[in-house]
Amino acid sequence: xxxxxxxxxxxxxxDERELREHLPQDLYASAVxxxxxxxxxxxxxxxxxxxxxxxxxGIFLVPVAVPDEDRVYYQEVDFVATREKLVSISKxxxxxxAFRSPxxxxxxxxxxxxxxxxx
Numbered sequence: 001x002x003x004x005x006x007x008x009x010x011x012x013x014x015d016e017r018e019l020r021e022h023l024p025q026d027l028y029a030s031a032v033x034x035x036x037x038x039x040x041x042x043x044x045x046x047x048x049x050x051x052x053x054x055x056x057x058g059i060f061l062v063p064v065a066v067p068d069e070d071r072v073y074y075q076e077v078d079f080v081a082t083r084e085k086l087v088s089i090s091k092x093x094x095x096x097x098a099f100r101s102p103x104x105x106x107x108x109x110x111x112x113x114x115x116x117x118x119x
Contacts, residue, residue, distance in 0.1 A: 008086045012098050022087050023080055024055050031057050031080070039076045039091035056081045062099065075099040 009022050016036050020027075023035075031052060034045070049058040058081070061074040076091040077099060090099040 007084070008088070010088045010090070012090045013092050014089060019089070024082055026054060027080070028052050034059065035078055035080070035089055039093045041073065041093050044074055045076060054082060064096070064099070 011018060011022065016032070019032070019035055034057070037045075044061060045059050047060050049056060056079075058079040060077045060079075062077055063072050064075050065072050073093055073096055075093065075096070078089040078091070080087045080089075092098045
């Protein structure tokens with residue numbers, strides 16, 4: 001990885017081509033299927049973190065409150081972490097807006113320093 005390459009890449013609703021551009025070449029087929037699957041509110045994924053040898057795959061569900069409508073929906077945020085970089089993948093549920101958390105942006109220095117301290 002070149003010194004100018006980003007250590008964290010944040011993707012929103014990427015297609016398979018964009019995912020493969022940023023993810024490890026040895027990604028398991030099951031991980032590719034998980035990451036390319038569209039968010040389905042009727043069949044929410046189970047949150048988990050799984051080691052796949054050279055990388056870690058994580059799947060989270062972030063509750064999003066819509067107080068004006070008195071409802072909550074879940075935003076799926078996945079990640080793939082290697083020693084070199086972190087790729088986060090946010091999936092927008094149907095009829096909702098894309099997830100953009102200011103807290104996620106503040107997490108970058110923490111993630112970068114944690115990754116560099118392990119090498």
